[in-house]
Amino acid sequence: MAKPKLAIYWAASCGGCDIAILDVEEKILEVADFFDLVFWPCAMDFKYADVEAMDDKSITLTLFNGAIRSDENYHIAQLLRRKSVVLCAFGSCASEGCIPSLANLTNLNSILKYVYLESPSLSNAEKTIPQPKTKVPEGEITIPRLWNTVRTLPQVVDVDYIIPGCPPQSDQIAAVIATVIDILKNGKPLPPKGTVLGATDKSVCDECTRQRDIKKITEFIRPYEIIPDPDICLLEQGIVCLGPATRSGCGAKCVSAGMPCRGCYGKPENVRDQGAKMISALASVIDSTDPEEIARIISTVPDPVGTFYRFSLADSMLRRAQL
Amino acid sequence: MKSIVIDPITRLEGHGKIHLFVKDDGELANCYFQVPELRGFEKFAQGRPVEEMARITTRICGVCPDAHHMASAKATDAVFGAKIPSAAYKLRTLLYNGFYASDHTAHFYALAGPDFICGPDAPPGERNILGVIAKVGLDAGKKVIAQRARGQRVIEIIGGKKVHPVTALPGGMSKRISKEEQQELIKIGEDMVEFAKFSIQIVNDVVLANKQYVDMILSDTYAHKTYNIGLVDENNKVNFYDGKVRITDPEGKEHCKYEPKDYLEYLAEHVEPYSYLKYPFLKKIGWKGFVDGVDSGVFKASPLSRLNVSDGMATPLAQAEYERFYETLTGDGSGNTPVHATLATHWARVVELVYSCEAVLEQAKDDEIISDHIFDPPKGIVGEGVGVVEAPRGNLTHHYKTDENGIVTEANLIVGTTNNNAAITMSIKRAAEGLIKKGTEITQGTLNRIEMAFRAYDPCFGCATHSLAGEMPLEVIVHDAENGEVIQAARQNC
Numbered sequence: 001m002a003k004p005k006l007a008i009y010w011a012a013s014c015g016g017c018d019i020a021i022l023d024v025e026e027k028i029l030e031v032a033d034f035f036d037l038v039f040w041p042c043a044m045d046f047k048y049a050d051v052e053a054m055d056d057k058s059i060t061l062t063l064f065n066g067a068i069r070s071d072e073n074y075h076i077a078q079l080l081r082r083k084s085v086v087l088c089a090f091g092s093c094a095s096e097g098c099i100p101s102l103a104n105l106t107n108l109n110s111i112l113k114y115v116y117l118e119s120p121s122l123s124n125a126e127k128t129i130p131q132p133k134t135k136v137p138e139g140e141i142t143i144p145r146l147w148n149t150v151r152t153l154p155q156v157v158d159v160d161y162i163i164p165g166c167p168p169q170s171d172q173i174a175a176v177i178a179t180v181i182d183i184l185k186n187g188k189p190l191p192p193k194g195t196v197l198g199a200t201d202k203s204v205c206d207e208c209t210r211q212r213d214i215k216k217i218t219e220f221i222r223p224y225e226i227i228p229d230p231d232i233c234l235l236e237q238g239i240v241c242l243g244p245a246t247r248s249g250c251g252a253k254c255v256s257a258g259m260p261c262r263g264c265y266g267k268p269e270n271v272r273d274q275g276a277k278m279i280s281a282l283a284s285v286i287d288s289t290d291p292e293e294i295a296r297i298i299s300t301v302p303d304p305v306g307t308f309y310r311f312s313l314a315d316s317m318l319r320r321a322q323l
Numbered sequence: 324m325k326s327i328v329i330d331p332i333t334r335l336e337g338h339g340k341i342h343l344f345v346k347d348d349g350e351l352a353n354c355y356f357q358v359p360e361l362r363g364f365e366k367f368a369q370g371r372p373v374e375e376m377a378r379i380t381t382r383i384c385g386v387c388p389d390a391h392h393m394a395s396a397k398a399t400d401a402v403f404g405a406k407i408p409s410a411a412y413k414l415r416t417l418l419y420n421g422f423y424a425s426d427h428t429a430h431f432y433a434l435a436g437p438d439f440i441c442g443p444d445a446p447p448g449e450r451n452i453l454g455v456i457a458k459v460g461l462d463a464g465k466k467v468i469a470q471r472a473r474g475q476r477v478i479e480i481i482g483g484k485k486v487h488p489v490t491a492l493p494g495g496m497s498k499r500i501s502k503e504e505q506q507e508l509i510k511i512g513e514d515m516v517e518f519a520k521f522s523i524q525i526v527n528d529v530v531l532a533n534k535q536y537v538d539m540i541l542s543d544t545y546a547h548k549t550y551n552i553g554l555v556d557e558n559n560k561v562n563f564y565d566g567k568v569r570i571t572d573p574e575g576k577e578h579c580k581y582e583p584k585d586y587l588e589y590l591a592e593h594v595e596p597y598s599y600l601k602y603p604f605l606k607k608i609g610w611k612g613f614v615d616g617v618d619s620g621v622f623k624a625s626p627l628s629r630l631n632v633s634d635g636m637a638t639p640l641a642q643a644e645y646e647r648f649y650e651t652l653t654g655d656g657s658g659n660t661p662v663h664a665t666l667a668t669h670w671a672r673v674v675e676l677v678y679s680c681e682a683v684l685e686q687a688k689d690d691e692i693i694s695d696h697i698f699d700p701p702k703g704i705v706g707e708g709v710g711v712v713e714a715p716r717g718n719l720t721h722h723y724k725t726d727e728n729g730i731v732t733e734a735n736l737i738v739g740t741t742n743n744n745a746a747i748t749m750s751i752k753r754a755a756e757g758l759i760k761k762g763t764e765i766t767q768g769t770l771n772r773i774e775m776a777f778r779a780y781d782p783c784f785g786c787a788t789h790s791l792a793g794e795m796p797l798e799v800i801v802h803d804a805e806n807g808e809v810i811q812a813a814r815q816n817c
Contacts, residue, residue: 012360012362014382014383014385014386014388015384015385016385016388016486017385019385019486020385020485020486022429023475023486025468025471025472026465069362099382100362100382102367103362103363103366103367105367105370106366106369108363111361114363115361115365115601116594116601119365119592120722120735121586121587121590121592121603121735121737123591123606123610124592124594128595129594129596130361130594130596131596131597136344136353136355137353138324139326141342141355141597143340143358143359143597143598144359146361166382167385167486167487169484170485222372222374223497224374224403224493224494224700224701225700226700227700253484254483254484254489256483257482257483257484257490257497257498258490258497259490259497259498264487302372302728302729303370303375303730306370306371306372306375307372310379
């Protein structure tokens with residue numbers, strides 16, 4: 001019997017998802033053994049043209065990481081959707097935009113202007129800004145058009161499953177791989193479309209070992225301002241921690257290492273907007289019922305949008321700033 | 324005039340592209356190397372609390388997040404005028420050496436290794452990590468996987484997460500190390516040093532014992548006489564985390580040695596309309612285009628550059644390898660004569676791998692790393708800071724300005740591979756000129772040798788992935804520029 005075909009692709013991403021896959025260590029040899037790896041640009045030598053030549057639905061599973069922010073990203077997302085039976089948004093960029101979607105707080109023109117005209121190390125007297133098409137003495141050369149708005153994979157094509165995390169943790173990846181192999185080997189049914197894989201339906205707080213005393217606070221403090229108690233909930237010590245608004249599955253690694261959660265596993269089950277969820281969680285620790293006092297305490301959070309939507313801006317109800 | 328488009332090249336994040344123009348007689352007319360991606364981190368950094376930058380800029384690169392984490396932490400220390408406790412300094416450097424031990428291993432074995440271990444003309448299907456394993460044996464393959472895992476574990480113990488560490492913050496580190504974790508780090512260090520010795524043996528047996536490979540390394544096809552840049556400690560030894568930035572000229576003479584905060588006096592960036600990636604150059608020499616030599620501001624930033632600007636390595640095995648490297652390639656073991664052969668970068672990477680492994684062991688044994696005193700909350704604010712480290716792929720600068728509340732008003736980043744943008748362009752052109760000639764048929768080997776020209780830089784554009792196997796997909800299409808008709812197409816497949 002022919003092996004099931006697996007594709008792994010990155011769009012606008014940092015490469016960390018691919019590294020996380022490698023962090024399954026020797027299990028990667030099992031993956032290479034069980035699957036026919038038909039496309040994995042970081043590891044294999046297949047090209048877009050090879051994918052285009054494949055029959056529709058001939059790839060059993062595609063793990064797609066990276067956000068969609070250029071014509072090229074969009075084109076490949078459509079191509080892989082067409083060729084794949086199951087398309088999985090792998091990691092935070094593909095599923096919710098991740099940190100690169102903080103670019104949606106500004107716009108493409110402002111980015112180009114800063115990078116090519118204003119940055120302090122520039123030597124650009126000609127005020128050159130890169131263009132999709134450039135005439136050179138020998139002919140014309142091109143680069144893809146960048147989009148003004150960073151989008152998630154489910155915003156541009158139909159997606160079957162989500163694997164959250166920045167990056168998905170390697171133990172979770174290994175577990176998902178084992179499940180997929182079990183399903184394919186033993187003809188088991190697929191999970192319902194839209195299922196979030198490699199995570200739980202609880203929040204990071206449920207995995208966190210820090211003690212919660214339902215203590216109220218009168219101001220928020222920044223992570224560098226105090227040496228926090230290692231055993232007590234960071235939020236109750238006044239440090240904004242996205243644990244209550246974040247799906248668990250990561251093992252609460254950051255909070256265990258003394259740093260607040262920033263939400264990289266995305267919104268919990270049945271939550272539409274991670275930032276809105278966080279704001280309601282903050283309300284529960286604020287020691288006041290007076291609207292003015294509440295507003296004052298909230299105003300001690302620097303950069304609310306960049307904190308509450310650090311990883312999920314593209315997927316949020318805000319999506320982008322209107323400039 | 325014919326047009327040759329190499330697109331996509333991969334194993335560099337964001338799909339690099341090469342456009343070659345070939346005259347009708349088959350000689351190369353010109354060559355353009357393009358990076359078709361821009362994510363704008365510097366712009367959306369504005370408005371963020373500066374202490375978050377060490378957790379935001381990791382997402383520039385998932386392959387070298389540790390480099391961004393450290394450069395950012397150093398810049399933020401400076402923004403607050405913070406001096407970090409000695410134990411925090413040691414934890415950061417230990418994490419960083421562990422990261423190098425993992426990263427250099429992945430590149431040497433999985434990406435560069437196939438060209439040497441399987442051979443540059445091996446069938447593309449064998450020229451990857453599986454081919455390497457077939458050649459050196461499954462046990463050796465598992466050794467490589469285990470070595471990578473060791474480095475990732477060092478990062479996890481100290482940095483909290485394997486990919487995208489979180490524990491460096493202005494004023495120090497957030498996670499203490501237990502006695503048990505120290506014992507594990509020592510064991511990791513011991514195993515790493517053994518792996519380093521194994522790697523030296525691989526270089527001897529596979530590369531140096533094969534005259535064809537040595538000749539290929541030394542051939543003009545892959546040579547570039549440029550300036551070099553790298554961090555050095557107070558004894559001018561290679562240092563990845565700290566020190567001054569030293570730049571030497573093509574003859575090996577010191578051009579400058581500067582404090583990171585002064586980088587704007589020495590570095591500037593050129594822009595071309597056809598690539599989103601800028602071209603750093605030496606400000607005092609000036610941008611003279613894509614040319615090498617003492618009068619051109621083009622420089623290289625790589626393992627080879629770091630060896631060239633330094634006077635040696637700070638650990639014994641690595642120092643011995645450093646001397647052997649220069650003795651073999653220049654006849655002068657002192658290292659005073661720089662090596663310009665691009666492919667020697669791979670060997671230089673092994674010299675650095677040996678250093679990082681020895682450093683992990685040495686630093687893991689230091690009992691100060693289990694100190695409770697790892698963080699002093701900073702008081703006051705300076706409002707501006709620069710942090711420089713050596714990313715595996717080159718010198719990395721983070722520069723932030725903030726308002727009085729520590730909110731970023733301006734961020735400037737000169738990233739590892741960006742330094743090499745001009746040099747990579749030139750290396751590709753040099754390789755193409757040497758390989759694409761009148762009447763020459765373009766074969767798989769031709770394509771691979773063009774790839775090898777920039778594979779040596781371990782390219783990491785906007786955070787490249789250079790992680791698993793050895794193939795950089797390349798497509799070369801030769802078409803007539805007049806009517807667009809395809810004359811010849813060649814493709815590498817795995």
